[in-house]
Every structure is written in C-alpha cells, then in structure tokens.
Amino acid sequence: MALKGFLEISIAFVIFFIFSFLLRKKTLTNWPFLGMLPGLIVETPRFYDWIVEILEATGLTFHFKGPWFTRSDLLFTVDPANINHILSSNFVNYPKGPDFRDIFEPLGDGIFNADFDLWKDLRKSAHALLSRQDFQGFTKSTTVGVVKNRLLPVLDHADKTDTVVDLQDVFQRFTFDTTLTLVTGYDPKSLSMDMPHVELAIAVEDAEEAIFHRHFRPRIFWKLQSWLGFGFEKKLRDAVAVGDRACANYISAKREEIRRGDRSEGEAMDLLTYYMNIDKNKYELLNPNDDxxxxxxxxxxxxxxxDTTSAGLTWFFFLLSKNPKAVTKIRGEIEATFERSVNWFDQVDLNKLVYLYGAIYESLRLYPPVPFNHKSPAREDVLPSGHRVDANAKIVLAFYALARMKSVWGEDASEFKPERWISDSGVLRHEPSFKFASFNAGPRTCIGKQVALTHMAIVAVEILQNYDITAVDGQRVELVPSVILRMKHGFKVFVRKRCLP
Ligand code: HEM
Structure with a gap:
C-alpha cells in the first residue's frame, strides 16, 4: 500500500516537472483544444519579462493561439513598422472597436473607449481644456502646492524618524491628490503623515488589474466569471461601485456649488466644472446635463x-537608485539653473535641464507606465511584417518589450542611458514614436504628455535638491500584471535630508 502511494506521488512529480518544463519554454506549446493558454497562465506572474523573451526569440512578432472556438488568438508585436502602420499611417482601420470597449467598459463612453465623431468631440474638448491658461496655471499651482506642503513634509518626517518609506505609495497618493483636485476641484488629501486608507484609490488599482486579466483570458471565461461574481471580476464590480458612488458625490456637490453661485470670477477651472459648462453648439455629442x-x-x-505619472516617477527613482552618476549629473544641472528653494518653476528654466529630461525619457522608455496597447483592425489587413490579420483580430503592441529589443534600440537596449536622448550639440534628441511609444503614437497620442513631463521634472528637482534616496537592500522587484506598470511589493527607500551650505 505504502509502495503504491509512493509510486503515485513519484509519477505525479514527474508529470508536474515535464509540464512545467514544457510550459516554461520560450516558445509556447500549442495544446489540443486549450491552445497556448496553459503556458500563458503559468507565465502570468512574470508576464512582461516573458513577452520580452518570446518576442526576442520570434523576431518581433508572435502569434498566440487561444483555446479552440474562443476567438482569443492574439498577435503580439513590437515591430516598429507595424506600430507605425497601426497607430499612424493606417489609423482609420484601427479604431478602439467593440472588443476594447467591452474590456474597458467600466470607463463607459470616456475618451479611451470612444471612436469616430464622439472621440473627435472628446479629444477636441480635452485639448481645449488643457490649452486654457487658467487650467495650466491651476495644474502647476496644484502640483507645486502638494509637493511643498505635503510631499516634502512626509519625506522630512521619514528622515527625522528614520523610517522606511514606500516611495511608490507616496507617489500614488501624490498623483491621486493632484489629479482629483484637477478633475473635481476638491483635494482628497490622501498624502499626509497618517497615510489614510482611500477607498477610491484602491478601487482604481483593483480595476486596473482586473482589466489586465480581461485582455488575456478568453472573453467567455471572464464574462462567466463576471456573471457568477468571483475573483478579479468580483473585485472589478466592487471597484466600479466605489467609483460610481464617488463620482455621484462629486457631481452633486459641484452642481450645488454652482447653484449657490459659490464660484467666483477667475476661480481655478477644474475638469468637472469645465464639462458642466461645455458649449453644446461646439461639441454636439457632449451633454453637460448627463451625469x-x-x-x-x-x-x-x-x-x-x-497612476501613469506615479508609475513613471517610481521607476525613475528606482533607476536613479542604481545609477548614482546620473544623480550627480542631474544635481549639477539643477544647481546651475535653480536657487535652493524656488517657489515657482518656469518652463523656460525647466527646459534647460536636458540631462534630467533625458533620464526621464529613458525611464519612461524602459518602464512605460502603460506597458501595452491593444488594437483590432476594422477590415482585414496585412501588416508591414507580412502578417495577415482578420477583421477584429486582437493585436497587442507590447511597449515594455519594445524598449528591450536589441534590433530596435541596439545592443545596450536594456541599459539605463540618459545619454541616448542627448544629441552631440547637447539638446534633447527626438525619437520617433513608433520606436518610443510610451505616450502612444499618431492621432491618439497621449494628450497629457507635456503635463506629465512637467510634473515629473518638478518632483525630481525638489527631491534631488533636498534628499538622498537609498533603496532598501535585498527587496524583491516584481511587476504587477496590470494595465499600469507597478511594483508588486512597492519601492522601499531610506530618505536622508541633504546637508547643504
Ligand atoms: C507619464 C505619464 C503618462 C503616460 C506614460 C501616458 C501614456 C498614455 C498612453 C500610452 C495613451 C494611449 C492609450 C490608449 O490609446 O489606449 C494615453 C492616452 C491618453 N492620455 Fe496619457 N499618459 C500619461 C499621463 C497623462 C496625463 C497626466 C493625462 C491628463 C492630463 C493624460 C491623458 C490622456 C488622455 C486623455 C488619453 C486619451 C487620448 C485619446 O484616446 O485620444 N495622460 N496616455
């Protein structure tokens, strides 16, 4: 009996090891009925690094076969010619489409999901808001205010009490406060000494993870999971309820504020106030009365x-913690440009920080906060790489892997080199967006790119001028499988105030 038990366990072990070996190969086994799904499930915890290996081994484009009859094949590509074709030159054939809208349905008819005339109205109106002088002033004063009054005191406190800080958490709270203020006009003050639990912030992170899993599981699986209400889909449903409640509160508070006539002439313009007063004649498809x-x-x-900007900042400081020479160079540039304690950051002065911007671009290249984009052709097409794609096929543009391809960025592709962004004449070098796609490319290029770069530069200047940041030794750095590139265990650091004359 004991021998039988021993044999059974041994056979189970052998089968387990054979399967693990087969599933961990760089190219995936295509199983009958299940397709390559078992391999994908095994690799999900290290999804992003696995995609790098697969695309390197298969020459920039890889066809993933989903389970039979589930319409879940995926074409992963990092071929710059394909990226250019899909995002720019053949843009009209690559709308977001019904699959994308289904996956991102928690965002409703917002600009991410919209196509055609609705997208045009949303894009034009958002562009108009971001170009307004009062909104730009509000954006900068909000950022500088939260940096000076909350971010720096939190770091001072960490120095005085000698406590380890999770810099990722600090940045997430920082951008939560600045973004909520710009969107609603109300500051949630999540960044403070006591680091309060913020339901909406947690809900957004849960939603981002659940949406990731929707991309790579057959639709029928996650629809069923959503219907039965368990796992990531349950988390998503709860997160959406939190988001709905928070938005309803902000909308009614703002309507009440407007009804009471609390707003004074020249008061800062937030996104909600702007859309509540949007000109219907100019943007026919936008309805300011529709909650x-x-x-x-x-x-x-x-x-x-x-989360995009906070992820960008976290990875930037992570890379600097490994590259002290880059810190010295950036500090030299800052000292030559700014006083020790400035209260305002002029864009002309910020633009003089060429090496700093090189380092920011380099960290956004290596760790793109939006690590992939998903596209479907409206009509069948042949990509420049020669791959034929049917109408509604799913194509994944893998931006995290793109940065690591030697055939695109050279032998040193995986290294952090701000110098690659600086030309011989000492100015910032332009890289085409189909090669550096961290802000997307073509007509749907990120509309907040300049805002994000300025925010990152201001935070970098303030922190690097005033503190030494040292990563805690031996911490594990893993990526969360999510639509935003976050660190699974946070980024733990020691903060020391710099003693300067
Ligand atoms: C480092 C920070 C940021 C990164 C890396 C980033 C990246 C991206 C990417 C990759 C897209 C394309 C997404 C898609 O088509 O599915 C995008 C779109 C967009 N981004 Fe950003 N973003 C950042 C910050 C911001 C900020 C601060 C704002 C707002 C002020 C913003 C507003 C938008 C909007 C509205 C779109 C949709 C554009 C459209 O579909 O036409 N982004 N961003």
Missing part, C-alpha cells in the same frame, strides 16, 4: 493622469 457623461469623463481622467 453618465460626467462620470465617464472623470473616471477616464483619473485613470489617465494618476
């Missing part, structure tokens, strides 16, 4: 502006 339209716009901008 659903306001809710979709608010949630989209919270997702677009908040």
């Amino acid at each position: 659903k339209f306001l809710r979709d716009s608010m949630l989209t901008f919270i997702l677009a502006g908040r």
